Amino acid sequence: MGKEKHRLRRYIEDIEMIILGIETSCDETSVGVVDGDGFVLSNVVATQVDVHSRYGGIVPEVASRQHVLDMRPVCERAILESGIDWSDIDAVGVTYGPGLAGSLITGLNFSKALSSAISVPLVGVNHLEGHVYGAWIRTEENDPKPFQEHVGDKLIMCLIVSGGHTEIVLLEDHGKFRLLGETRDDAAGEAFDKAARVLGLRYPGGPEIQRVAQGAPTIEPLPRAWMKGTDDFSFSGLKTATLNRARSLGIYPPDNSVKEIDETIIAGLAKVFQDSVVDVLVTKTVEAALRENCAGIVLVGGVAANQALRETLVKKSPLPVGIPPLEFCTDNGAMIAMSGLVNYRHGRRDQWDLDVIPNLRIENTTFS
Numbered sequence: 419m420g421k422e423k424h425r426l427r428r429y430i431e432d433i434e435m436i437i438l439g440i441e442t443s444c445d446e447t448s449v450g451v452v453d454g455d456g457f458v459l460s461n462v463v464a465t466q467v468d469v470h471s472r473y474g475g476i477v478p479e480v481a482s483r484q485h486v487l488d489m490r491p492v493c494e495r496a497i498l499e500s501g502i503d504w505s506d507i508d509a510v511g512v513t514y515g516p517g518l519a520g521s522l523i524t525g526l527n528f529s530k531a532l533s534s535a536i537s538v539p540l541v542g543v544n545h546l547e548g549h550v551y552g553a554w555i556r557t558e559e560n561d562p563k564p565f566q567e568h569v570g571d572k573l574i575m576c577l578i579v580s581g582g583h584t585e586i587v588l589l590e591d592h593g594k595f596r597l598l599g600e601t602r603d604d605a606a607g608e609a610f611d612k613a614a615r616v617l618g619l620r621y622p623g624g625p626e627i628q629r630v631a632q633g634a635p636t637i638e639p640l641p642r643a644w645m646k647g648t649d650d651f652s653f654s655g656l657k658t659a660t661l662n663r664a665r666s667l668g669i670y671p672p673d674n675s676v677k678e679i680d681e682t683i684i685a686g687l688a689k690v691f692q693d694s695v696v697d698v699l700v701t702k703t704v705e706a707a708l709r710e711n712c713a714g715i716v717l718v719g720g721v722a723a724n725q726a727l728r729e730t731l732v733k734k735s736p737l738p739v740g741i742p743p744l745e746f747c748t749d750n751g752a753m754i755a756m757s758g759l760v761n762y763r764h765g766r767r768d769q770w771d772l773d774v775i776p777n778l779r780i781e782n783t784t785f786s
């Protein structure tokens with residue numbers, strides 16, 4: 419143990435810098451520690467899934483209060499697990515938007531206090547950029563270097579799919595994003611969550627739909643909204659089609675007098691729902707990437723944890739694909755640290771007047 423600590427100490431002293439990332443934009447309190455090479459030293463996530471699942475969705479005030487309770491212990495554990503001391507931290511990166519105002523404020527205030535207490539710069543991070551830079555994260559098991567070397571400084575197409583966003587974004591240069599298309603109604607994750615509710619599955623719906631869809635029988639497909647001639651998406655029609663099919667199959671509304679619904683019926687509907695979302699996301703992203711002469715595609719955000727989406731994109735894309743390991747797809751502090759590192763290197767520093775921006779857009783972020 420003593421030897422290990424000594425080895426760690428030498429390693430920490432050798433590396434160029436250490437950045438701590440703080441994420442509280444939604445229902446996960448998370449702190450990650452990343453070194454100057456994008457290597458993750460720790461990533462601790464306290465999820466509030468159990469707190470919100472009985473409401474079938476996130477209750478903003480409950481989320482803020484839970485962040486208050488979890489923030490300090492999560493941060494202390496991230497420091498402990500990384501093997502660093504507080505004095506090793508060179509910068510604090512923090513999500514300041516987009517997200518729930520009350521949740522963002524908790525993490526931002528904590529970050530201001532921490533950066534001030536240890537006298538290091540505070541670096542604001544756009545949550546969506548954080549997701550994108552999740553694809554740059556290195557761990558013992560994951561080395562994104564071959565992908566990064568392939569794309570070099572060429573254009574990269576990013577598909578950001580989360581509970582609140584579905585966007586096709588062109589990464590022109592580090593920190594320079596161009597929004598090409600987005601959802602006109604529900605986000606992909608939101609669609610998963612709503613469909614799961616109709617199917618009588620728990621919140622969050624994405625992992626549940628993926629679980630039950632495995633090995634499901636083939637039934638008649640659900641429609642796809644192509645939004646032709648644009649890079650936009652729409653999932654509300656699919657939501658309605660899922661609801662109507664659930665009604666006709668007797669799955670919805672739930673009828674307590676019926677003892678058990680045949681699970682294969684639910685599984686079949688979950689599968690055709692997932693197929694429809696995956697097909698549209700993959701087809702449109704590959705089309706956009708080829709049209710814009712991109713060198714590669716990155717798939718990020720909570721929905722990027724979906725196995726069918728990951729596999730289909732890799733199979734259908736003629737370009738190399740970068741996808742973060744599962745742990746760094748859903749909200750996490752390490753991706754905020756990674757994105758904070760990029761911002762820091764481009765000279766971004768924030769002061770005490772940094773405010774939360776709940777509707778922060780991806781192209782709003784600048785290195786300033």
Ligand code: KG4
Nearest residue numbers: 580581582607622624720721723724748749
């Ligand atoms: O990025 P994220 O953790 O939080 C936001 O920034 O919104 O994304 C959460 C969303 C939820 O809607 C959840 O249902 C979805 O990601 N999700 C998935 C999977 N895991 C999480 N959707 C489909 N398949 C999954 N395996």
Ligand code: ZN
Nearest residue numbers: 549580720749
């Ligand atoms: Zn997110």
